[in-house]
Every structure is written in structure tokens, then in C-alpha cells.
Amino acid sequence: MFDKAYVTKDVDIFEGDSKFLPDLLYAGVVSHGSNLNGFMLKAQGEGPHPTALLLHGFPGYDDPIDLAHALRRCGMNVLRFHYRGCWGVKGDYSFTHCMEDVKAGIDYLVDENTVKEFNIDTDNLFLIGHSMGGFMTLTHACDERIKASVAISPYDFGLIGKIGHYDEKEKDEAFEMYKTALAPLNGTSAEALMQECLDNGDKWNLPDKAEALANEKLLITVGTRDTVSKKYLHHDKLASEIKKYNKNNLTEAFADTDHSYANKRVWLAQTVAEFLEKIINEK
Template identity: 80%
Template sequence: MFNKSYVTKDVEQIDVNSEYFPDLVYAGLESHGSDLCGFVLKPQGKGPHPTAILLHGFPGYDDPIDLAHALRRCGMNVLRFHYRGCWGVKGTYSFKHCIEDVKSAIDYLTDEEVVKKFNIDIDNLFLVGHSMGGFLTLTHACDKRIKASVAISPYDFGLVGKIGHYDEKEREEAFEMFKTAIPPLNDTNAEALMQECIENGDKWNLPDKAKFLADERLLITVGTGDVVSKKSLHHDILASEIKKYNKGNLTEKFAATDHSYSNKRIWLAQTVAEFLDEVINEK
């Protein structure tokens, strides 16, 4: 059972010897031969529990663990992991591998044994991602196993690659950002990552997927002071394309904040919880 009221308060006392005590459990999630160092935050109670895959950004300096704990308090399982080739996970880092790893995570959570292990409510499986995690969330939002998706300031690597062919300013801004992300990544560099975006821009570009995204329940949050996932580039174009189909499935929320929601972490948790509560408990 999901209860949004716990997003900003502690749960009632539970016997520490109870099998339904909240816990943090190693997941054993693998993707293409690499252990992704995944773990599941298990909530209190018997379940079955709605479950979220919480995806961090590029390269993952900004860890949304506070959001993971907030959603767990509300009654969700939350799966966290690192992508191949970053933060000690074996393998080569690439955006293609990140996309593949999210599919591996969905496959993992829908495995019959894993469903039993974590008491997963298979009808309430969600993607929640920040920045690159938001891009990955929207890339996989049309997977029929996913009930709804939350993209927090998504950074569209496909759009950057597509316009990188002709917009030197945007390409250079992205390249400079890529250079700051290299230290925790394996076997790559800013040049290789930029080239990967340019080569895959047409395939990854989110506005080109708007027809299909319009059919999905989506929450997209935007920081109006964000200079990384700039609203005019990474939100407005996509939202405009989705709205052309008049499906009414897109929820947009705006806050006067930066890319990290530095002054709006509580607002962010409440906004995400309210959306999930609406989807989970809708009649």
C-alpha cells in the first residue's frame, strides 16, 4: 500500500524482529555480464509493494538517495544501481550500455523469483530518473511492464547529438560538461561520448518519440533555473510535441531551482509521491 503522507514523516514503530521490517538488500542485478552493484530498499509491511527503479544521472555525482528513502517510507520498493563502467562497476561506460542496463533492471524486477523475494506488485512498476536518468526513463517509458514514469529534469542526449551536427554552441557546452564527468567512468573520454551522441542522435532523440510517449502516464519536473537540462531545449520541445497528440497523460511541474533541486528537495519528493499516489490509487 502506498501512502504519500509518509514522504516527510517517519513510519510508526515496527518490531525489529518482524519479517516485514524495512531493510536494504543486495540485489544481484546483472547486465551483460556485469554486476551493477544494485540494492533494493524494502519498505515496511507485508506488501505486495509498488516498486520503482530510481535512475541516477551522468555520471552520478548527484545521488538521489534521499528520494529513494522518501519513496520507501511511502511503501515502495526502490531499486538503485550503477550503470556498467561507472563507480566501480566492471565494463566499459557508454550511453548505449546505460540504456541496455535499464532494460536489464526491468527484466530483473519482473522475474518471478525476484517478484516473490521482494513482494513486488507487478502491476505497479515505475521508472523514476534524474537528468540522464530522466532521459533513460523516457527512453523506456513505453515498455508495457512500466505503469508510469517520472523524469526529473531529463537531459536528452539524443537531442544534443542531433543538433550537435549544426549547433556548435550547444555541442561545445555538452562537451565541456562531459569532460567533468570522466573521473568515475571506465574506458571512455569526452570525445568518445560526444561522438556516440552525434551518431545516435536520430535514434535517441526524445521529441521524435512523442507520438508513443503521449500514450504513457508521465510526470516531468523542471527547474526553471537549470543551466544543464535547460528548459527551452530539454523540456519545451519535447512537451510541445507530446501535447500535439492531446492524450492528456503528461503532467508538468515547475520549480524555481537548479539542476540538483538544491533548494527544493522536499518539494521534489512530495511532487513525485503525489503523482505516484494518484497513479497507484486511481480507480
């Protein structure tokens, strides 16, 4: 059961069977030998529960844990982890490693032991991510195990890499942002991260994946005052390309807010929950 009404309403944990209370439990997600410090916000009730992998951004200063709690109140399990090389996780940080870690997270959710432990409904698995997490979400949205995906102000590192060969302004802005993110990261530098984008721009650029993404159920949210994932650069072209192939699968939601949705956190949770409820209830 998933009920969007509980985004702003407390769940009475003393109702029903006390064997199935909500909980926060260790989740042993391992990627290429590194334990990703994962944890599962487990929903109340016997289940099986729709389950989301919620991906934080770069480097993760703005952690959307409030969204995780809101979705759990609605009846969803939410898996969280840190990527390799950040926030104490062993290994070197790179965007390539982050992509590999997301695949490891999906693999973990469909493992039979994980499914049993957390009462997961494998027919209702979702990716949700903010900023870089939104980019990672869209990069993996075509995985056949994922029913639908939510990208919250996705920041397209592939696009930056592609245009960085000729647009010095956007390249320099990205590089300055990379420099501010290094404190919780291991084994990298702003120079290395920028070079990784330049080397992979043609392969990662999201508008070039529009035909495949048009086949997937997507919600993309946009902050119209966002100066990081700027609407004209990181959203408009991608959405336009997707609509060339299919106008029915993409849901867009716009808010008068910044990159962090600082004044629209409840709106964000309600918007995401409404989209998920619709998808879960589809016949």
C-alpha cells in the same frame, strides 16, 4: 499500500508484524555479464509493494538517495544500481550500455524470484530518473511492464546529438560537461561520448518519440533555473510535441530551482509521491 503522507513523516518500524521491517538488501542485477552493484530499499509491511527503478544521472555525482528513502517510507520498494563502467562496475561506459542496463533492471524486477524475495506488485512498476536518468526513463517509458514514469529534469542526449551537427554552442557546452564527468567512468572519453551522441541523435532524440510517449503516464519536473537540462531546450519542445498527440497523460511540475533541486528536495519528493499515489490508486 502507498501513502504520500510519509514523505516528511517517520514510519514507526515497531508497529505491526516485525517480520516485515524496512530493509536495504543486495539486488543481483546483471547486464551483459556485469554485476551492476544493485541494492533494494525494501518497504515495510508484507506487501505486495509498488516498486520503482530509480536511475541516477551522468555520471552520478548527485545521487538522489534521499528520494529513494522518501518513497520507501511511503510504502514503495526502490531498486538502485550503477551503470556498466561507472563507480566500480566492470565494463566500459557508454550511453548505449546505460540503456541496456535499464532494460536489465526492468527484467530483474519482473523475474519471479525477485518478485517473491521483495514482495513486488508487478502491476505497479515505475521508472524514475534524474537528468541522464530522466532521459533513460523516457527512453524506456513505453515498456509495457512499466505503469508510469517520472523524469526529473531529463537531459536529452539524443537532442544534443541531433543539433550538435549544426549548433556548435550547444555541442561545445555538452562536450565541456562530458569532460567533468570522466573520473568515475571506465573505458571512455569525452570525445567518445560526444561521438556516440552525434551518431545516434536521430535515433535517440526524445521529441521524435512524442507520439509513443503521449500514450504513457508521465510526470516531468523542471527547474526553471537549471543551466544543464535547460528548460527551453530539454523540456519545452518535448512537452509541446507530446501535447500534439495527447494532452491528458503528461503532468508537468515546475520549481524555482537548479538542476539538483538543491533548495527543493522536499518539494520534489512530495511532487513525485503525489503523482505515484494517484497512479497507484487508479482503477
